[in-house]
Amino acid sequence: MAEKGQVNIDHLDGVVRLREEHEKVVKDCESRVLHWKKVSGDYEALNERLQTLPDQLTYDIMVPFGPLAFMPGKLVHTNEITALLGDNWFAKCSAKQAQKIVNHRMKYVKSKLEDLTKTMKNFEARVGFAKNLETMTANKSDYVDIREEAGNNDTAVSKGKQRIAHKPNSKPKLDAVLDLREDEENEGEGRDEESRKGILTEEELWARLDELEKLEELQDEQDRLSDNADMNGEDTSSLSSEEEKDGDAATPVNGLSLKPSWTSVPHSKASTSIDRKEEEDDEEEEGSSLPTIFFSHTVEPKKVRINTGKNTTLKFSERKEQKEHSKRKKKNGHNNGHSHHELHKITTPADIYRLFVDVKNGELIPRKSILKSRSRENSVCSDTSESSAADFEERRMIGRSFSHDEATHSDTSDGITEEDSPTAIPLHPANRFEAFSGTVVEKDPMPSAVPHLTIVPPALPTILERKQEEVAPDAPPPEQAPKRVSKFKAARLQQK
């Protein structure tokens, strides 16, 4: 306590001195303000005089003669004024011109005055504060210094990070790339079924790509329409509905709408060929197969994305597949066989939602929003088990690595993933919730007549970055299509 008292006293001295200094400044400001006010008054008087001077040709005045005497005289040439401009410069001018000069000077004086008053106010406030501080330190008992240990920002930070809402052109792209590769890899490497499907999907992928491109347009429209408010609900429904329709034309990308839009685009392209059926449910996966749609807010996304053969994805894929299975059976009976594969592949926006599934009590529950970074610990899509931030980065890394590895992998989507990776716009990082609630209500997708204009760049219209990225890869895709086919075939062959 003695120490504290000592410290307090020191503080007190310091505070007192601070206050005194502040007061000095305030006083100085006051004096300057007075000075400038005087100057301003003088100029005002001068203005008046200039105004009235030319009224008469001559004036009878008492002329000062030295310091003590005056002499009667006349003031002539009343309109001719020799004005001192400053720095030993003079100018002969008329009374009006002189007035102009005076007004100009007045402006300057006013500005100075304003500045001074501002500083004065500022310092007055500081003085007040110093006074309070002084009383505080003097009377310790009255005031209490509230301190809080700032050590719990970690969770907050992490939480915040976890809850990062996806913004377009944010991570998703990276994830998408990763996922796509992963998806493709998974597709190729997955189960045997998948391998078969992989082959199919590869071919389908390409077709799907086209479809998805078309779907993108639809999605964009939907996204705009169902912005924010309906994101979760409508997305899933619209997605699902679109998915269903896409099953045929692979065009109802719009089902994805909203968030999926930018992700779906890649999805559509990627998954068009593969998971038409899955579109309904697996819009998310669509992206994964081709342009990977990776909703990877959290680390889990890696897992979420079933694409890659990595553990994480498998985990995810299994669940997803189950989910998708059930869904698919509802809609496309024939797709059951592909369910696994489709789960991994994201051919339609719905696939994406499939990917992002929350696991509660062992059941997969579609997330409402796949845009949000993993806010739910047990969501399948999000890497709930891992720190979101770290995982996210990892995922991205993985995604990238996957994308790179793609070439090495003999996955069906090998070629596609490479191309798609840039375009694959990960659905907003895993943090997205499952947009697809499981019920697919397909709306009529935009007619495939939708021009390919938008489709060509897999990039979601909302996300410029993606577009750029996608545009770049888009150019190659058509060229690579034939190559890809061969690659896929090669992959298939390898697999076999």
Place this chain on the structure above:
Amino acid sequence: MAEAIQKKLNAELEKYTQMQKDVRKSMSARQKLETQLTENNIVKEEMDLLDSTNTVYKLIGPVLVKQDLDEAKATVTKRLEYINGEIQRYETLLKDMEKKSEQHREVLSSLQQEFQRAQGLAVGKV
């Protein structure tokens, strides 16, 4: 030993005070330049308000010498540039001086410490 340190200390102190004076001089010179700068700015602006019908005079000593308006404007502009250049020069000069004075301050403080230690030793010895 203590005496030697003390002498050193005094010498350093003198140098330091000298430096401070120089710094202050440059500061004041710079301030003067600043006022001249503002003044010349105002003159320039006011000259812009005038036109060629007005005659401009320059005060040289006790004489008002007639000047051409354009010439006067040019002169004022040149003077402004000159003042700006001077200000820059003084700025750099001031910075250098500040640095030197800092160094001197450090030397001074270290010397002071030594001196105190030596004094303490001396006291202890005594």
